[in-house]
Amino acid sequence: MKQRFQTSLSQYYDLLKRYLLPQRKTLIGLAALLLTSIGLQLVNPQLIRYFIDSAQSGGAMQQLIYAALAFIGFSLLHQLISVIATYVSENVGWQTTNTMRSDLAAHCLSLDMSFHKEHTSGAIIERVDGDVNALANFFSSFIIHLAGNLLLMIGIVALLFRENWLIGLGMTIFVAGALYLIQWIRKFAVPIWTQWRQVNAEMYGFLGEQLEGTEDIRANGAAGFVMGRFFELIRRMLPIRIRAFLGFALMWTTTIVVFALGNALAFGISAYLFAGDAISIGTVYLIFHYTELLSKPIEKIRTQFEDLQKADASIVRIRELFETKPRIVDGRGDPLPEGPLSVAFREVEFGYEDELRNLKRLSFELAPGEVLGLLGRTGSGKSTIARLLMRFYDPQGGAVELGGVDIRRCKLAELRKKVTLVTQNIEIVQGNVRDNLTFYDRSVPDERMEAVLRELGLGGWYDALPEGLDTPLDSGGGSLSAGEAQLLAFARVFLTEPGLVILDEASSRLDPYTEHYIEQAVSRLLQERTCIIIAHRLNTIQRADRILIIEDGERLEEGDRRTLAADPDSRFSRMLATGMEEVLA
Secondary structure, X not given: OHHHHOOOHHHHHHHHHHHHHHHHHHHHHHHHHHHHHHHHHHHHHHHHHHHHHHHHXXXXXXXXXXXXXXHHHHHHHXXXXXXXXXXXXXXXXXXXXXXXHHHHHHHHHHOOHHHHHHOOHHHHHXXXXXXHHHOHHHHHHHHHHHHHHHHHHHHHHHHHHHHOHHHHHHHHHHHHHHHHHHHHHHHHHHHHHHHHHHHHHHXXXXXXXXXXXXXXXXXXXXXXXXXXXXXXXXXXXXXXXXXXXXXXXXXXXXXXXXXXXXXXXXXXXXXXXXXXXXXXXXXXXXXXXXXXXXXXXXXXXXXXXXXXXXXHHHHHHHHHHHHOOOOOOOOOOOOOOOOOOOEEEXXXXXXXXXXXXXXXXXXXXXXXXXXXXXXXXXXXXXXXXXXXXXXXXXXXXXXXXXXXXXXXXXXXXXHHHHEEEEEXXXXXXXXEHHHHHHOOXXXXXXXXXXXXXXXXXXXXXXXXXXXXXXXXXXXXXXXXXHXXXXXXXXXXXXXXXXXXXXXXXXXXXXXXXXXXXXXXXXXXXXXXXXXEEEOOOHHHHOOOOEEEEEEOOEEEEEEEHHHHXXXXXXXHHHHHHHOHHHHHO
């Protein structure tokens, strides 16, 4: 358990090497600023000591004025350098964390559907954004500022040794004790911060899931149940948050006590040395000033270690996410043939869970250019076939072939260019009409998009758009009717050149009038293309050449549509006679 919560130095080094070192020129400039700031902080007390001792001994007024002006000038310069250093360090932090966010987002997109099925969108967002935010201070200031504060402490202790070995030794013991206590407290707080990040991710996942289903929750009167789960999560979060805060409070209280002891130590040693005429009154002030100055780097180191506590927890979770490997890996690059693709399932075994099988030794073939009507009860495995063809999942046994090529040997990018899936659930992204038609492919000309929209019966809708293809659409498609969203999905297919088109209940959201609009267009779409139509309604499979009926993941019936329709003993014939909905019910 202890090892689980301790982030190794190699993990820090890997992240710093990957994300921070590419900005080495900026880091060198930041280091120079911090070194200059340290030098100014060490010089100013010397000027004050000189001013006090000169004034006490009756020094010339001109020298006192020069010392005062030098002190003011150095103080202003120190403040200016501090502002510049803060700006530069924050800029470094944001550039670094933005790069990490991009890498995490790309990594999550590369993971297969089983990962996204096991993790809610809210939990993933918390990983990509929340955990990375916790690393912002670590990247922007931890390393350089920690080194700078350590150098400042070393410089102060060295100057105190220069004044008198006794005060130097006393302050060395003070600094060593303070740093030891801070590190000792930190090791107890890291596990609690890890738990806090985890339960926070669960909360984000819960909120994201419930907000997406607001309409269903209200319609079914489930608001009370949702609020009950919400309060349950809050009750889990509260004690963890209290323990995390207590860890922070313990570290904060410890530093206050340590600073008080340090001042008392400095006071005692200074009084002893001053009583023995070993130091001047100006040196007494110098010791107190340096002691107070020591509290600043120790306090900053405390806050930086507090940030490190959060960073430890976040780094563990980020590393776990980066180390999550997709089960669907890119093939070696065997090319798929051009034109319509043949489809073959050969003894395919597949289950979303290891102990269950959604497809059981399923085999069937579809020639290039043929249209297959895929029928079966809900849960029989129809949509699973579509997901396997898209390689959202890989079968546990057997093979799926397109054009005679096992799709596991193909590049995923080529496969998903040659195979197009249209479902009843249409995703409308935040962007304009052009972005939703092409998914940001700028090579598709506007004239082609307009022609496709008119071909699908969306000419009137397109003409009414205030900004044409640049008209923004709401995320989720709130500005579109169900039929319009479905037609946009068909338009996406028209703008590509797939060899296989899969229509998974694609017309289920269309009213008969709208469906009639696209019948001819879909017929043209299927010319010289292989197609699989997953349907519940008979009229959607009238254009099918072959029929495949599956039940409980097994082939129940397969054959030519006309032949099966003419056979009174076939399952398909009984569907036609009694109504498919009744037979499949």
